[in-house]
Amino acid sequence: MRLDKLGDFQRTHKNGELRLTHVGQTVRLLGWCKKARNLGFLIFIDLRDRWGVVQLVANAETASPELLAKLQEVRSEFVLGVEGVVAEREAKNPGMVTGDIEIRITDLKILNGAQTPPIPVDDSTQEANEDMRLKYRFLDLRREKLQRNLILRSEVANVTRNYFRKNDFIEFETPILTNSSPEGARDYLVPSRVHPGEFFALPQSPQLFKQLLQVSGFERYIQICRCFRDEDLRADRQPEFTQIDVEMSFVRPVDVQTVIEGLMVELTPLIDKHVTAPFPRLAYRDAMEWYGSDKPDLRCTIRIQDVTATFEQSEFNLFRAAAESHGQRRVRGLWFPGEVAGSYSRKQLDELGDVAKHYGAGGLPYAKWGKDGLSSSFKKFLDANAEAALKAALGAEGEGLAVFAVGTDEQTSKVLGELRLRLAKALGLMDLTKFEFLWVVDFPLLEWNEEDARFIACHHPFTSPHPEDLELLDTNPAACRAQAYDLVLNGFEVGGGSIRIHDAETQSSMFRAIGIGPEEARAKFGHLLDALSYGAPPHGGLALGLDRLVMLLAGVDNIREVIAFPKTAQARCLLTNAPSPVTSKQLRELRIQTTQPQQYRAGVMFFESVPAELQAPLSALRTLSMNQATSTSTMVLDGEIVKVETSRIPGPESDD
RNA sequence: GGGGUUGUAGCUCAGUCGGUUAGAGUGCCAGCCUGUCACGCUGGAAGUCGCGGGUUCGAGCCCCGUCAGCCCCGCCA
Numbered sequence: 001m002r003l004d005k006l007g008d009f010q011r012t013h014k015n016g017e018l019r020l021t022h023v024g025q026t027v028r029l030l031g032w033c034k035k036a037r038n039l040g041f042l043i044f045i046d047l048r049d050r051w052g053v054v055q056l057v058a059n060a061e062t063a064s065p066e067l068l069a070k071l072q073e074v075r076s077e078f079v080l081g082v083e084g085v086v087a088e089r090e091a092k093n094p095g096m097v098t099g100d101i102e103i104r105i106t107d108l109k110i111l112n113g114a115q116t117p118p119i120p121v122d123d124s125t126q127e128a129n130e131d132m133r134l135k136y137r138f139l140d141l142r143r144e145k146l147q148r149n150l151i152l153r154s155e156v157a158n159v160t161r162n163y164f165r166k167n168d169f170i171e172f173e174t175p176i177l178t179n180s181s182p183e184g185a186r187d188y189l190v191p192s193r194v195h196p197g198e199f200f201a202l203p204q205s206p207q208l209f210k211q212l213l214q215v216s217g218f219e220r221y222i223q224i225c226r227c228f229r230d231e232d233l234r235a236d237r238q239p240e241f242t243q244i245d246v247e248m249s250f251v252r253p254v255d256v257q258t259v260i261e262g263l264m265v266e267l268t269p270l271i272d273k274h275v276t277a278p279f280p281r282l283a284y285r286d287a288m289e290w291y292g293s294d295k296p297d298l299r300c301t302i303r304i305q306d307v308t309a310t311f312e313q314s315e316f317n318l319f320r321a322a323a324e325s326h327g328q329r330r331v332r333g334l335w336f337p338g339e340v341a342g343s344y345s346r347k348q349l350d351e352l353g354d355v356a357k358h359y360g361a362g363g364l365p366y367a368k369w370g371k372d373g374l375s376s377s378f379k380k381f382l383d384a385n386a387e388a389a390l391k392a393a394l395g396a397e398g399e400g401l402a403v404f405a406v407g408t409d410e411q412t413s414k415v416l417g418e419l420r421l422r423l424a425k426a427l428g429l430m431d432l433t434k435f436e437f438l439w440v441v442d443f444p445l446l447e448w449n450e451e452d453a454r455f456i457a458c459h460h461p462f463t464s465p466h467p468e469d470l471e472l473l474d475t476n477p478a479a480c481r482a483q484a485y486d487l488v489l490n491g492f493e494v495g496g497g498s499i500r501i502h503d504a505e506t507q508s509s510m511f512r513a514i515g516i517g518p519e520e521a522r523a524k525f526g527h528l529l530d531a532l533s534y535g536a537p538p539h540g541g542l543a544l545g546l547d548r549l550v551m552l553l554a555g556v557d558n559i560r561e562v563i564a565f566p567k568t569a570q571a572r573c574l575l576t577n578a579p580s581p582v583t584s585k586q587l588r589e590l591r592i593q594t595t596q597p598q599q600y601r602a603g604v605m606f607f608e609s610v611p612a613e614l615q616a617p618l619s620a621l622r623t624l625s626m627n628q629a630t631s632t633s634t635m636v637l638d639g640e641i642v643k644v645e646t647s648r649i650p651g652p653e654s655d656d
Numbered sequence: 657g658g659g660g661u662u663g664u665a666g667c668u669c670a671g672u673c674g675g676u677u678a679g680a681g682u683g684c685c686a687g688c689c690u691g692u693c694a695c696g697c698u699g700g701a702a703g704u705c706g707c708g709g710g711u712u713c714g715a716g717c718c719c720c721g722u723c724a725g726c727c728c729c730g731c732c733a
Contacts (some may be wrong), residue, residue: 018671039696040689055693078681091691099693114685118666124694125666125682131725183731204733231732232657358659460733514733558726596706 001073004109009081016052020100022086026163027103032109032142033078034122036071038086043071045206047080047103050147054088063105077117079110084153130560134574137565149562155270157224161245163263169222176202176226182516182524183461185229188239196591202228207460208528209228210247211500213509214539215531222246225548229569235558236492236548239571244549245499247541253485256497256542263580264437271553279437279487282346287440288409292417294443297491300424300438307333307393307404316381318365322406332412334449336423342370342399347515352403355422359416365404367537369396408537421491435552437489442466445473445482446513446560454515459484461510462528463498465538470506477513487544494549497542504532506532 011030022539031049038044041060046053048152053392055648058071074080084103093099119128121142127133127371132141136542140146161171180187180201187201205227213221223245230239249255280298290303308330311319322329355366367376367390376382382390402654403419407414424430445465446455457463465473466481473480487495507529511521521529550562560566567573587593 035693037692037695038689039692042690042692044692044695046693057691059690061690089691091693093693096693102691115665120667120683128662129725131663132667134725138670181733185731207733229732234732235727237732360729457733463733517718570724570726572724574725582687 001111001113002095004081005112006081007113008108009109011049013279014051015047015054015067016097018054018086018098018103019102021089023088023101024166025086026106027084027086028105029056029084031080031116032075033074034082035076036074038072043068044102045071045074045080045105045313047082048142052097054098055096056084056105057091058103058105060361067105067108069071071105074108074115074117074540077114077139079112079114083107083113103397118302118632127583131568131574134560134566134568137575141564146561149550149554149556150564152270152554153546156546156550156553159266159270160224163221163266164220164222164246167220167259167262169220170398171220172210172213172218172220172223172648174203174206176223179207179524181519183457183514185231188230191590192392193589196573204229205243206245207462208525209538210245210541211462211528211536212531214247214550215534215536216535218535219249219251221245221541228261232323233567233569234406238547238559238566240564240567241559242546244544244546245541246493246543249537249539251499251538251540253441253499253540255486255491256499256540257487260495260544261437264487266555271555273433273435275437279404281363281439281441283442284440284444285442288413292413293418293439295486295488295491295493296417296438296440297421297430298438299419299430299432299434299490300421301430302334302336302424304332304334304420305394306415307331307390310386310389310393314381314386316378318406319381319404329407330403330409330412331406332416333394333402334416334420334423335396335402336427336429337398337400337401338395339370339399339425341370341401341423341427344368344401350484352419352423354422356403356405356419357416359415359418360411361407364419365406367402369399369401371399371439392501394460400422409617435489437487440488441484442481443484443486444478445469445484448475448478451593452515452580456514457510458482459498461508462500462502462517463510463516464506465510471507473513477633482542485542489552492548492552493545494552495542495544497540499538499540501537502532502538503537504529507532 009028009306012028013022015029015031029047031047034046034048034053036043036045043058043060045056047056047315058067059449063071072354082103084105084107086101087104089102100401117136119136119139120126120131121139123144127143141150153455164171177190177200180189180199181204185204187204190202192198192200203225206223206225210221210223221244225245226240227243228240231237233239246256246259248259249428258278261279264279265277282296284294285293289306290296292304302616308319308323308641311331312323312582314320316325318333322331343562349364349366351370352366356364363377363404365377367374367378367382367387368614369391374382374387390402391397396402401423403416403423405415421430425432444458445463447458448454449456459482464483466483469480481631483499486493486495501510507523508518511525516524547559551557554562556562563577565573572578
């Protein structure tokens with residue numbers, strides 16, 4: 001196939017913008033063949049570009065033989081340049097933005113051909129499996145759905161930059177090659193060639209730098225920055241992700257929150273939603289008590305109820321034991337009203353029980369009020385009085401289903417927090433079109449870590465204690481609240497931040513509380529402690545997860561749908577095959593040895609006569625030292641004397 | 657680190673109790689077709705049943721191992 005040159009050919013219009021008003025105009029268009037429909041004497045081509053799709057048409061009776069020959073060659077995803085005249089269609093397509101018109105082709109350039117795509121590029125057919133989509137991401141990204149998501153992402157970034165600029169923020173870039181931090185997630189490390197044995201770490205966030213910029217007096221900082229965490233992935237987590245990172249001087253939590261609320265008010269119109277500020281505030285303790293989660297989905301209004309007291313006199317040992325535990329363990333429950341809930345089948349309840357077990361419960365006690373009255377896994381312990389008391393404690397009326405969990409607050413919150421959402425979704429008790437923002441505030445400052453037998457920072461070690469709880473830091477660390485706040489949207493944590501510690505003394509006592517000694521603190525955070533001692537202003541900030549935010553705005557349930565080139569759940573890029581082995585030369589320069597087992601290839605040569613030296617079978621491998629590519633030895637194999645030649649199998653691109 | 661699930665034609669999937677030549681839709685190729693837009697009609701090509709081992713007279717199906725995708729728990733200041 002002969003390709004045409006682009007030459008000076010340029011488009012006069014975008015494909016998606018042509019309308020009846022353009023009829024009669026000669027236009028030049030560029031794009032990809034979305035679909036060619038050859039009806040014999042009539043040929044239609046749907047031409048796609050970034051802005052839309054328009055139909056091209058040619059008639060065999062009027063078109064030149066050269067043009068017809070070219071049109072016969074066009075296949076899906078060919079790159080075309082077209083000259084033609086805009087005409088009103090005989091048969092209009094109301095399902096298409098440009099459906100009133102078509103382009104009568106006068107000239108066609110085939111700028112490039114295309115192999116048959118291995119995955120459908122069309123949104124109308126079922127999409128391919130995700131490994132295929134990731135391997136051929138450049139084709140997958142041609143689909144309207146993904147183009148829409150990524151264009152939305154671009155819009156969100158733009159609105160964000162404009163918003164912060166309008167509010168007098170300064171945009172910074174902070175280092176990608178920085179120091180490993182002892183707290184928090186696992187770091188991605190980068191070896192230093194110049195300093196053998198030493199490593200940079202990729203930033204988990206620009207936390208320290210944005211604080212230092214406050215010490216420098218910039219007062220209002222913004223960065224849309226890439227962050228890296230080497231932890232296992234989820235549908236809403238990638239090893240590298242983007243934060244909208246914000247820091248401000250001389251602020252209270254409400255000041256930071258107000259700025260962020262203003263941004264959300266400007267972002268939601270991008271998807272024709274509107275939210276009003278201020279957003280509700282919910283204390284961490286209440287969030288856990290009512291919703292069993294520190295990121296409650298308020299699209300469901302059902303709350304967890306404490307029904308422990310109802311079982312104080314009960315014959316039901318499991319529940320009564322909790323009632324007698326002086327608050328160590330409690331019985332908590334959820335009430336789902338309605339006929340559908342009240343007629344939940346045994347099978348459905350069994351499935352729910354499996355879910356409860358998955359989240360650490362022993363089983364799922366339930367009470368169901370349906371057409372035939374009460375049915376419950378502990379019915380024999382429920383006389384009429386106990387039943388009435390239970391209904392009152394749950395706030396239950398009419399038909400419906402109640403499920404229970406017993407145990408520590410941590411255990412019951414986990415189970416009921418999950419069941420609340422599952423059942424509400426299954427029973428249609430949630431308005432999924434809503435956007436429910438809220439702030440979860442007053443997080444604990446520290447939490448006890450069993451593994452290390454010490455307290456660790458819930459948020460990060462630079463978070464300021466709540467002013468009312470300052471003295472608790474030394475006396476009762478677990479009870480000390482933090483000036484930390486999370487922005488939650490529809491059950492997702494889309495951002496989190498805090499007021500920071502701004503004096504060296506408080507920062508030192510914080511390090512002390514989490515078991516970082518003075519030497520380690522000096523070694524790891526000396527620059528921060530120094531900075532705090534040179535007139536650091538009170539400051540605080542927040543970071544928003546851009547990927548998650550765009551995911552929710554785009555209405556998709558996976559972060560990969562809003563990232564151009566995402567990684568798999570095993571943190572691998574199927575497009576580039578990263579990560580991959582490097583040459584031994586590269587490793588030598590970095591003074592790095594791997595403990596990965598080396599692979600060897602062994603060849604065997606049979607002798608006709610007995611050689612002088614006989615060695616143990618493994619000597620060939622043993623003598624294969626660092627700098628040798630091959631080694632030979634002799635051995636006895638099935639009574640015969642053989643020569644074994646062993647060679648190390650090099651990694652790809654090895655220069656050894 | 658653990659659990660669940662998936663892997664069969666380019667793609668999406670079906671494949672019964674272990675039994676003849678592994679099917680469908682779509683895509684692709686060819687021919688026909690003057691108003692299609694998921695074009696239509698006719699015909700055709702197309703398979704390492706993820707990979708390796710085992711059981712069996714016989715394995716897409718059963719067993720063991722392994723690789724990869726997805727989801728979840730742990731983890732993610």
